[in-house]
Amino acid sequence: MRQDRTGRPPAEWCATPNAMRLNRLVRMSRRDVLLGGLGLSVAGLLSPAQADTQAPAEKDSEVGRFMAVSQRLTDRDVLDSRIGTALYAGIVHANPNRAAKVQALHTLLEDSKPATAADFARAAEHADPALKDVIHEILTGWYRGVADNKVVVYRSALMFDITKDAIYPKTYAAGGPFYWTSKPPEVDRPTGSPALSPSPFVIEPT
Amino acid sequence: MSSEQTLSADVVIVGSGVAGSSIANELARAGISVIVLEAGPRVDRQHFVDNFRNLENKPSYQGPFPAVPWARHPPNQMTPNEYLHTTGPNAEAYQQVYLRMMGGTTWHWAGCAWRYLPSDFELKTRYGQGRDWALKYDDLEPFYYQAEVMMGVCGPDPAKEDLGSPRKQPYPMDALPISYAAQQFRKLIQEKTPYRVVHEPQARNTRPYDNRPTCEGHNNCMPICPIGAMYNGGYSVYHAEAAGAKFIPNAVVYKIERDSANKHVTAVHYMDPDKGSHRVTGKYFVIAAHCIETAKLLLVSADEQSPNGVANSSGHVGRNMMDHTGVQVTFISGDKALWPGRGPLETNVIDNFRDGDWRSERGAYLVHMVDDNQVDLATQLAISKGYVGKELEEQIRYLAAHTVRLFSHNEALPDPENRLTLSKTNKDILGIPHPEVFYKLPDYTVKSCEHTRGLFKDLMGLMHGTDAQWTPGYFPQDHPSGSTIMGTDPKDSVVDGFCRTHDHENLFIASSSVFSTVGTGNITLTVAALALRVADTLKKELAHA
Numbered sequence: 001m002r003q004d005r006t007g008r009p010p011a012e013w014c015a016t017p018n019a020m021r022l023n024r025l026v027r028m029s030r031r032d033v034l035l036g037g038l039g040l041s042v043a044g045l046l047s048p049a050q051a052d053t054q055a056p057a058e059k060d061s062e063v064g065r066f067m068a069v070s071q072r073l074t075d076r077d078v079l080d081s082r083i084g085t086a087l088y089a090g091i092v093h094a095n096p097n098r099a100a101k102v103q104a105l106h107t108l109l110e111d112s113k114p115a116t117a118a119d120f121a122r123a124a125e126h127a128d129p130a131l132k133d134v135i136h137e138i139l140t141g142w143y144r145g146v147a148d149n150k151v152v153v154y155r156s157a158l159m160f161d162i163t164k165d166a167i168y169p170k171t172y173a174a175g176g177p178f179y180w181t182s183k184p185p186e187v188d189r190p191t192g193s194p195a196l197s198p199s200p201f202v203i204e205p206t
Numbered sequence: 207m208s209s210e211q212t213l214s215a216d217v218v219i220v221g222s223g224v225a226g227s228s229i230a231n232e233l234a235r236a237g238i239s240v241i242v243l244e245a246g247p248r249v250d251r252q253h254f255v256d257n258f259r260n261l262e263n264k265p266s267y268q269g270p271f272p273a274v275p276w277a278r279h280p281p282n283q284m285t286p287n288e289y290l291h292t293t294g295p296n297a298e299a300y301q302q303v304y305l306r307m308m309g310g311t312t313w314h315w316a317g318c319a320w321r322y323l324p325s326d327f328e329l330k331t332r333y334g335q336g337r338d339w340a341l342k343y344d345d346l347e348p349f350y351y352q353a354e355v356m357m358g359v360c361g362p363d364p365a366k367e368d369l370g371s372p373r374k375q376p377y378p379m380d381a382l383p384i385s386y387a388a389q390q391f392r393k394l395i396q397e398k399t400p401y402r403v404v405h406e407p408q409a410r411n412t413r414p415y416d417n418r419p420t421c422e423g424h425n426n427c428m429p430i431c432p433i434g435a436m437y438n439g440g441y442s443v444y445h446a447e448a449a450g451a452k453f454i455p456n457a458v459v460y461k462i463e464r465d466s467a468n469k470h471v472t473a474v475h476y477m478d479p480d481k482g483s484h485r486v487t488g489k490y491f492v493i494a495a496h497c498i499e500t501a502k503l504l505l506v507s508a509d510e511q512s513p514n515g516v517a518n519s520s521g522h523v524g525r526n527m528m529d530h531t532g533v534q535v536t537f538i539s540g541d542k543a544l545w546p547g548r549g550p551l552e553t554n555v556i557d558n559f560r561d562g563d564w565r566s567e568r569g570a571y572l573v574h575m576v577d578d579n580q581v582d583l584a585t586q587l588a589i590s591k592g593y594v595g596k597e598l599e600e601q602i603r604y605l606a607a608h609t610v611r612l613f614s615h616n617e618a619l620p621d622p623e624n625r626l627t628l629s630k631t632n633k634d635i636l637g638i639p640h641p642e643v644f645y646k647l648p649d650y651t652v653k654s655c656e657h658t659r660g661l662f663k664d665l666m667g668l669m670h671g672t673d674a675q676w677t678p679g680y681f682p683q684d685h686p687s688g689s690t691i692m693g694t695d696p697k698d699s700v701v702d703g704f705c706r707t708h709d710h711e712n713l714f715i716a717s718s719s720v721f722s723t724v725g726t727g728n729i730t731l732t733v734a735a736l737a738l739r740v741a742d743t744l745k746k747e748l749a750h751a
């Protein structure tokens with residue numbers, strides 16, 4: 001019995017879940033190729049050197065327009081353009097007509113120079129109800145870190161940035177033993193109101 | 207194609223989950239030769255952690271664990287499901303999930319480690335419902351403790367918090383300090399209701415234990431603890447292998463061979479992923495393949511000698527399917543911030559409804575206030591409500607701090623009509639039929655769930671809750687049981703009180719499939735205790751052989 005243990009079992013087949021995960025990664029890189037075929041600017045995704053310099057995306061590039069729209073919709077002056085590049089690629093990959101919709105949002109932004117995200121979103125839905133879906137996708141991208149039903153970033157999603165005084169993203173706790181017994185921050189009831197009309201909320205199946 | 211040389215061991219075990227691997231470990235440590243045949247592959251934790259982080263739908267507990275084609279498991283809890291087919295009036299309530307891979311389903315359990323109550327073993331005698339088990343709480347008590355030591359269970363001091371299951375020894379580890387959210391919930395229940403919230407016993411380290419670290423509160427016990435602070439079957443596999451047990455992965459058992467008298471099992475046969483067939487002989491055999499797959503294997507093994515399946519002279523293999531089918535609601539508390547999701551997922555329970563005279567009328571239940579990180583849900587909800595910019599950020603914080611989720615485990619009863627059969631239309635790549643389950647919730651359970659709904663409404667009121675989202679219908683709790691039911695009468699049960707099949711003297715079953723009733727506590731500590739009792743029986747019999 002005992003000597004059998006030392007060697008790997010004779011039947012170690014290759015298609016383990018680990019290998020299956022690799023297969024998935026291979027599929028993902030095929031997707032990148034497809035994106036390239038669509039003529040999108042995914043250079044920021046593919047070239048680490050360029051990403052590292054964190055050069056502000058060019059104002060008149062597609063990604064540049066996406067960043068401008070995103071900054072207004074999040075009421076933030078600073079967003080990571082590397083993440084923005086990946087989000088934009090995902091959003092347009094899922095739905096190629098989004099390129100035109102982002103362009104439309106950008107035109108609206110330039111024309112009306114809204115002072116807040118809420119003003120911008122309200123005006124957009126008023127101009128074209130279909131813009132609501134794109135706004136949802138952009139916000140889902142930045143806050144959940146998800147585009148095209150795929151995780152673009154996990155820990156760096158804005159939802160974790162704005163709650164980091166209270167809680168850790170799952171699998172990334174760093175509070176020390178039994179940190180959870182301590183009192184987390186109080187949160188006042190918000191006074192703001194929604195800018196867009198409500199949409200059905202569908203909990204994904206487990 | 208078949209293997210040239212026959213494998214053989216004193217004890218051959220099918221399945222490497224908690225049940226199979228803990229028996230293997232005990233026997234190997236006693237110098238007994240053991241082969242464990244595991245349908246799925248060897249796996250490692252880090253890949254599952256990576257898969258989880260890359261998963262868009264984080265609450266999908268099956269998501270990080272893709273199945274291999276030769277050992278499929280249910281991909282999700284949806285009906286229809288591509289693997290576990292469910293039918294009947296409550297088909298969707300029986301969408302159990304489980305895993306088929308080395309170490310088994312506890313890769314993504316939550317570590318809740320309850321002992322059953324003494325009354326849970328005597329439901330018929332005490333309340334005239336269901337059945338009695340063919341053993342008593344006291345028979346299992348020493349093995350409960352052995353299972354708690356094996357897994358590393360933390361729990362409260364009975365002098366301070368008596369959970370109703372008498373103990374001869376204290377828990378191996380001190381109770382886990384509960385989160386701020388759970389503390390507030392406990393206070394509310396204590397001050398505003400006649401009920402109580404207790405510390406849940408958990409297979410989770412409150413100090414370094416068994417070379418595994420103390421829990422760090424990653425809040426990801428389901429689907430994957432990133433650091434191994436929570437026990438899973440994989441650890442019993444490591445220990446058993448170190449003690450000399452042989453584990454063969456990707457070995458899908460599909461046939462149980464008997465002698466000409468049909469009294470004695472002589473071998474089991476497994477297929478490798480290339481459909482090569484292999485025969486494994488032994489003195490004793492233990493089927494520990496999880497409730498669903500164990501019954502399936504006995505049925506698949508039908509032949510001329512046993513046309514209804516192995517160990518099935520009673521006709522009860524696959525019948526009496528049970529679960530803790532429950533109720534679930536998520537709502538927004540109007541009280542102070544709780545920030546659930548700091549610390550482990552499941553730590554506290556309302557245990558007042560685990561037993562009482564009303565059990566002659568309706569099923570018992572227990573309630574979890576699930577301590578789940580709600581940031582992602584809050585974000586999705588706030589976006590769908592139409593918030594943007596600064597207002598969106600305020601909403602996310604508020605909702606994440608105030609979302610409360612309650613769910614219950616409600617007691618089922620063994621009903622022979624609730625039945626697992628082999629699919630006539632669906633087979634896997636090896637040609638083995640998929641499992642199919644007909645399920646109708648017993649009235650006993652429906653009444654119990656109604657009671658729970660009432661309680662949840664009251665609790666929501668006490669917390670000034672709004673935006674209630676009730677999970678539609680009933681909520682499967684992944685505690686399938688009953689498919690090879692235990693009893694004293696071979697005419698209406700499959701195994702005896704020692705989990706030995708009535709029909710075959712050297713064939714044992716180690717699984718929740720032997721449960722005669724299902725109580726309320728999560729099932730696995732009882733599965734492990736029964737398995738360790740099987741190991742004890744085998745050790746004694748092999749010593750005398």
Ligand SMILES: Cc1cc2nc3c(=O)[nH]c(=O)nc-3n(C[C@H](O)[C@H](O)[C@H](O)COP(=O)(O)OP(=O)(O)OC[C@H]3O[C@@H](n4cnc5c(N)ncnc54)[C@H](O)[C@@H]3O)c2cc1C
Nearest residue numbers: 221223224225245306310311316317318459495728729730
């Ligand atoms: C999401 C989730 C959360 C849970 N949380 C809890 C909890 O907190 N507390 C609790 O007590 N319980 C919990 N459970 C239940 C718990 O996981 C099971 O009770 C436990 O895993 C049962 O152990 P087992 O060894 O009987 O079966 P498993 O762990 O399922 O192991 C059975 C093994 O047999 C193998 N097998 C199957 N068919 C064959 C075959 N034909 N040939 C060879 N091998 C085969 C499988 O691949 C598998 O590895 C949870 C379950 C789920 C799904």
Ligand code: SF4
Nearest residue numbers: 421422424425427431
């Ligand atoms: S809370 Fe984190 S560390 Fe603790 S058991 Fe759960 S996943 Fe593991």
